[in-house]
Amino acid sequence: xxxxxxxxxxxxxxxxxMSTTVPSGWAFFAGILLFMIGIFNIIWxxxxxxxxxxxxxxxxxxxxxxxxxxxxxxxxxGLVLIGTALGLFAGRGWARWTAxxxxxxxxxxxxxxxxxxxxxxxxxxxxxxxIIYQLTARWEVADRY
Numbered sequence: 001x002x003x004x005x006x007x008x009x010x011x012x013x014x015x016x017x018m019s020t021t022v023p024s025g026w027a028f029f030a031g032i033l034l035f036m037i038g039i040f041n042i043i044w045x046x047x048x049x050x051x052x053x054x055x056x057x058x059x060x061x062x063x064x065x066x067x068x069x070x071x072x073x074x075x076x077x078g079l080v081l082i083g084t085a086l087g088l089f090a091g092r093g094w095a096r097w098t099a100x101x102x103x104x105x106x107x108x109x110x111x112x113x114x115x116x117x118x119x120x121x122x123x124x125x126x127x128x129x130x131i132i133y134q135l136t137a138r139w140e141v142a143d144r145y
Contacts, residue, residue, distance in 0.1 A: 026134050030099070030130075031085045033130060034082075034088065034099055034131055037078075037081055037106065037127055038077075038079070038081030038085060040078070040124065041074040041075070041078030042075055042078035043078075044071075044074045045073070045076075045077075046075060048068065048070055049075065070112065074109070077102065077109070080102055081099075081103070084098045084099045087099075096135050099135055104132065106128055107125045110124045110128070
């Protein structure tokens, strides 16, 4: 038997006798981190689109493509991550798998930024790994009746 305090979702009985799955603190934690990373990606993407000189360090560039292309990628990815975080807050099952997929995409995308901003990239990759852990190791599917 698992401890309900460590699970990402919990099953509660409604007044009508129906069981519903509600997100617990761990799902909210993953959702908050996902929302924050989405905001970071939007800011990063807008900075790359509006003033790519603010992102360059010593004339080095991104591994693949240019700053404008990465700006659009981060802007769109940030919007998707925020939408997925809202789904996690609502306790939607689809949001879990969508979050895992797009957080993996975000982590791989951060590898391209390592030559420009290594500490920032490692920080975001670490947060992505924490989100993946919270959504895989601590999620329990509710029984359907």
